[in-house]
Amino acid sequence: MTTPLCLLFDSDGTLVDSEILLAEVMAEVLPRFGLPFTPRQYMQEFRGVRFLTIVLALERRHGTLDAARRERLEQEMRTLMERRMRAELMPIAGMADALAALDAHPKAVVSNGPEAKIRCAMESVGFSHHFEERLFSAYTLEVWKPDPGLFLQAAASMGYPPARCVVIDDASVGVAAGLEAGMQVIHLNRFPAAETTPVGAIAIHHASELPAAVARLTADAMV
Incomplete structure (x- = not known):
């Protein structure tokens, strides 16, 4: 498998x-x-x-x-x-179900925010069990998106090469960093009238679309 x-x-x-x-x-x-x-x-x-x-x-x-x-x-x-x-604080609509559907995948949070803020966010919406201690902060690693180094350090800590990682990000700085890191990128574009998804990234507009997008990337990786 x-x-x-x-x-x-x-x-x-x-x-x-x-x-x-x-x-x-x-x-x-x-x-x-x-x-x-x-x-x-x-x-x-x-x-x-x-x-x-x-x-x-x-x-x-x-x-x-x-x-x-x-x-x-x-x-x-x-x-x-x-x-x-x-x-x-509330979760992004549909994200709780999406995370449950993606339970078989290893997951981490990779954020430009401080670790205390990431932890507070996960605790506040009940997502801590999905990520446990796999919280990667730019303040801790001293590299901020759009620099790809934040995602690359997170991937290395998780034990995965960039090609086997999928970045899920809503902001242009994160999408750019993921692409530069050589990873697959899913752009959760919640403002499609105002924002354009860069070439090379996959656009979705609601978290409910995330499991299917990850399934397609998984299938492509097996070809």
């Missing part, structure tokens, strides 16, 4: 519907530090992007923060975000 493909999931916007919460939290905290920001900006410009990259982009527009204020800003944002996640 062929070894099942290894599935590498993004967290925010792929497994959990956290992006609107994050956009709202950032819009609450960033202006207090002199960095005007709206939820719409996050959704249009910065989905999936490292938080520091967002802050530095805003600083170029509105003025530089010193290191101490920048650190305090991130601490306030992380604290408020965890509180909101524990109280309000």
